[in-house]
Amino acid sequence: MSKLAPRTRFFYYDDLAAALSYKEAASPYTHSLNGTWQFCYLQSPREIPEAFTTGDYGAIDWATIKVPGHMELQGYGKPNYTNVDFPIPVDPTAMPAENPTGLYFRRFTFKPQLTRQILRFDGVDSTFKVWLNGQLVGDGHGSRLMTEFDVTDLLVAGENTIAVQVGKWSKYSFLEDQDQWWLSGIFRDVTIVDEGRLDDLQLTPQFKDGQWQVQVAIEAAADPKLSGKVYFAGETIAEADLANGKTTIDIPDPHEWTDETPNLYTLVVQDETAGAMVPMRFGLRRVEMIDDQICLNGVPVLFNGVNRHEFNPETGRALTQDYILSEVTQIKRAGINAIRTSHYPNTPYFYDVCDELGLLVIDECDLETHGMYVTEMPTNDPYWRGEFVSRAQRMVHRDFNHPCVVIWSLGNESDFGENHVAEAAAIRELDASRLIHYEGDRDTVVADMYSTMYTSVEDIEKRAVKLTHQKPHILCEYGHAMGNGAGSLQDYQDLFHLYKSVQGGFIWEWKDHGLKQDTPDGPKYVWGGAFGEPVNDATFCIDGLVRPDRVPSPGLLEYEHVIQPFQFFAAQNHVVVKSLYHYRTTHDLVLRWQLTVAGDNVASGKLALPPLAPGALSPVFALDLPEIIGADALLNFAIETTTKLGVFEAGAKLAYEQVAYQGLPNLADAPAEVSQTPATVTITRGALTVTVDRGTGNVTQLSQGGQPLLAGDMALTLDRLPISNDMNVVAERQKKRITTLFARCEGLQITQNDDTVMVAIRQRIAPPAINWGIELAVTVWVSAAGVTIRTKGWFDGEKPTEVPRIGYQLPLKTTVKTVDWFGRGTGESYPDSLDAAPLGRYHLSRDQWGFPYVVPQESGNRMGVRWATIATTAGPAVHVAGLAPVNLNVVGGDGLPLGDQTTDQVRLDARVQALGSNSCGPRPLKRYRLYTDSFDFTVTMSLKD
Numbered sequence: 001m002s003k004l005a006p007r008t009r010f011f012y013y014d015d016l017a018a019a020l021s022y023k024e025a026a027s028p029y030t031h032s033l034n035g036t037w038q039f040c041y042l043q044s045p046r047e048i049p050e051a052f053t054t055g056d057y058g059a060i061d062w063a064t065i066k067v068p069g070h071m072e073l074q075g076y077g078k079p080n081y082t083n084v085d086f087p088i089p090v091d092p093t094a095m096p097a098e099n100p101t102g103l104y105f106r107r108f109t110f111k112p113q114l115t116r117q118i119l120r121f122d123g124v125d126s127t128f129k130v131w132l133n134g135q136l137v138g139d140g141h142g143s144r145l146m147t148e149f150d151v152t153d154l155l156v157a158g159e160n161t162i163a164v165q166v167g168k169w170s171k172y173s174f175l176e177d178q179d180q181w182w183l184s185g186i187f188r189d190v191t192i193v194d195e196g197r198l199d200d201l202q203l204t205p206q207f208k209d210g211q212w213q214v215q216v217a218i219e220a221a222a223d224p225k226l227s228g229k230v231y232f233a234g235e236t237i238a239e240a241d242l243a244n245g246k247t248t249i250d251i252p253d254p255h256e257w258t259d260e261t262p263n264l265y266t267l268v269v270q271d272e273t274a275g276a277m278v279p280m281r282f283g284l285r286r287v288e289m290i291d292d293q294i295c296l297n298g299v300p301v302l303f304n305g306v307n308r309h310e311f312n313p314e315t316g317r318a319l320t321q322d323y324i325l326s327e328v329t330q331i332k333r334a335g336i337n338a339i340r341t342s343h344y345p346n347t348p349y350f351y352d353v354c355d356e357l358g359l360l361v362i363d364e365c366d367l368e369t370h371g372m373y374v375t376e377m378p379t380n381d382p383y384w385r386g387e388f389v390s391r392a393q394r395m396v397h398r399d400f401n402h403p404c405v406v407i408w409s410l411g412n413e414s415d416f417g418e419n420h421v422a423e424a425a426a427i428r429e430l431d432a433s434r435l436i437h438y439e440g441d442r443d444t445v446v447a448d449m450y451s452t453m454y455t456s457v458e459d460i461e462k463r464a465v466k467l468t469h470q471k472p473h474i475l476c477e478y479g480h481a482m483g484n485g486a487g488s489l490q491d492y493q494d495l496f497h498l499y500k501s502v503q504g505g506f507i508w509e510w511k512d513h514g515l516k517q518d519t520p521d522g523p524k525y526v527w528g529g530a531f532g533e534p535v536n537d538a539t540f541c542i543d544g545l546v547r548p549d550r551v552p553s554p555g556l557l558e559y560e561h562v563i564q565p566f567q568f569f570a571a572q573n574h575v576v577v578k579s580l581y582h583y584r585t586t587h588d589l590v591l592r593w594q595l596t597v598a599g600d601n602v603a604s605g606k607l608a609l610p611p612l613a614p615g616a617l618s619p620v621f622a623l624d625l626p627e628i629i630g631a632d633a634l635l636n637f638a639i640e641t642t643t644k645l646g647v648f649e650a651g652a653k654l655a656y657e658q659v660a661y662q663g664l665p666n667l668a669d670a671p672a673e674v675s676q677t678p679a680t681v682t683i684t685r686g687a688l689t690v691t692v693d694r695g696t697g698n699v700t701q702l703s704q705g706g707q708p709l710l711a712g713d714m715a716l717t718l719d720r721l722p723i724s725n726d727m728n729v730v731a732e733r734q735k736k737r738i739t740t741l742f743a744r745c746e747g748l749q750i751t752q753n754d755d756t757v758m759v760a761i762r763q764r765i766a767p768p769a770i771n772w773g774i775e776l777a778v779t780v781w782v783s784a785a786g787v788t789i790r791t792k793g794w795f796d797g798e799k800p801t802e803v804p805r806i807g808y809q810l811p812l813k814t815t816v817k818t819v820d821w822f823g824r825g826t827g828e829s830y831p832d833s834l835d836a837a838p839l840g841r842y843h844l845s846r847d848q849w850g851f852p853y854v855v856p857q858e859s860g861n862r863m864g865v866r867w868a869t870i871a872t873t874a875g876p877a878v879h880v881a882g883l884a885p886v887n888l889n890v891v892g893g894d895g896l897p898l899g900d901q902t903t904d905q906v907r908l909d910a911r912v913q914a915l916g917s918n919s920c921g922p923r924p925l926k927r928y929r930l931y932t933d934s935f936d937f938t939v940t941m942s943l944k945d
């Protein structure tokens, strides 16, 4: 049999420069058979003329076809779009009587130069047979996999003929039911490659005892004379004698490959006998599970990915190298760092581009049996086991050397069973250096990660908060970008940042697959049904982030912003950026800022970023802003490149953000100092001191001139004294234990400049005994404005549906004397009872604050408070300003209505629950209720002696 066993794809070259260029066309030993072929389209294989099988090609009435290309897009048959359902009867044992068949034929001249000649098909859909000079060479299947034949004995020097018979439907079609247009033909390259003695070459990067190495595994015809040199950036950095079997080469001064730093090495194997060489690129990277997380070079990965079908609106899955390069460049420029090759191995060149540009690839096997659910899925049928396994082996062999491939995927939507187990075992035997993915493996029997599709934010949270040892979760598909969409991408991204067990996902999908049709009114893009297909899935193929012509939809713009590599924190005239990079630094980037008031540019500037370590905060940058500004003041920030960086031109915008400007306080400058112990962080600025507890993450003290304000933690709490109209919900509140919350600090970063400090705190708040909590991202600024606290929170787990309030409780050391405020007043106000409380400037003493309900209960909330000054009987007064209006209340230190307590507490709430009349009547209207959605609020406090 002349069919080759699966192996990697390589080319011989005659000189080093050509070899290092890595371009197939630069190899004198590569003979492309792409181009125009003669073609005969038949309705069924029964119509094949005898002349074709006997080699009497002149007797056939030929038309022409372009190779690579699809028959259906060149006037032979029609495209058919289906998602799940098969357009033919579901019976792998019998093909439909009408089974479109294409006969291909061409002549070519060839001069063998090296030892043997291989005929290589990179993709033929779905089965084929090939004849060379009238002799049957063999047959092939596996539409998106490489098939190679040794044709040394059949090729002649001079003119040759090649004939190929392609069948559209085959039993293998039932394993290739991916959601896409059914398009057949020779749709990838056909090449004759002239080779020396090398049969196969596998490069495995290894990191052992602090040393990077590449393991070179060679299979070659007996007694090869081989040597190898490793090149990096055009220079030889290592060399070794090579032989059949394994050799290890140490890599000095290593430059690791990551999606952010796509450093590529090239091993050039000199085949002395042939007098020619084979280049093979590799990257120094290791993929492994550390602490239940998928790690690349020791760092947990966050997949900001897309699913990508191979598709061009004019040529279907036949893509040119230029098209692939420009599309992957567009993906990389969007800040996307990962691609799942949904749902089959891609054109080989795609992986070269991903290696070069830095994209993490989940390489998926050409295997989807989706529509077979109507009979029986083949996954447990031993008949199909060999085919499952060999498809995986063919993928792994072909793509083994590409650093971009970090995960092998067993396929898509084919249920789960024994054949998958066998497939996974075969992959592991071939390649222990990567991880395995399969969404259908719900119990992660063989998969290294738990992978799901379209899981809701709530369901992701439920698994994420389980504090058990578990495999990481990725969303192999989410954010269905069909038409106008997908929504909530930021909500997903928040989860990816909050929970270490959720490592990101892949949007479904990159591009609309609408086929282009010319009409008198210009070109238009069509979907399923446009060709009169009786079985079709209509617009389900129009579900991408870009149109078929690759014009970005608003959905892509949203995704780009959601996954941008920087976070911005701002308070008054201060800004801090956080690098979300995993590997690279930021010395080549600048921060641009601009202040606009009612849309007019008022001030702007540019600051160089220092080299920030991955995940680090920048220093506090003070912006030169005018002191007095009107309403609608906004700060716009952008991070830009200063030089060309990979796919980004100089000046490209990598991230941007807009925040409302809080205005400049009219307070004096003073140096700020941070002192730290294992238990606390204390920030002193002028007379103000702020203490944060490292264990809980809470602010534990605020003092002015040595006078402390607080008697306990300024904690985020949810409870208040029930009102009579709460009588039917108090039991539920008790069940959810909202009164007893434990706070734990999950992370704390400090940054500063001379007079301003910012502390970024990650906190988790959770009740005892039951499974829910709140993840908090809190920034505490200490500046001329006092202390500014921005709090973002996300509820998770079996959370209560509603809570009485969300906000800070400040237990004072003393009691409140008077309150001056601008907000609703003078009396109390709640979301569904505020019309008698107009906005205004008010003053009340403590005994006037709450209403003396006969049955003691919650009272005294003031909504819409822009600022307030709370004077205390001893110790500092508190001045509060909310960037957006907050709720203010004062109650006794014991949580009871104000009376003769000796201490009070102040509440600064983001939101409070409505009243309703449920003691006898209905609960509050839904629009007033306080649901446990995520929240985000900011308060600034300054203390006065």
Ligand code: GAL
Pocket (backbone or CB within 6 Å): 083, 178, 179, 342, 343, 412, 413, 453, 477, 508, 540, 543
């Ligand atoms: C998934 C499937 C994708 C696509 C998507 C819907 O179930 O894996 O191939 O069909 O749904 O657009």
Ligand code: MG
Pocket (backbone or CB within 6 Å): 083, 084, 177, 178, 179, 368, 370, 413
């Ligand atoms: Mg499907």
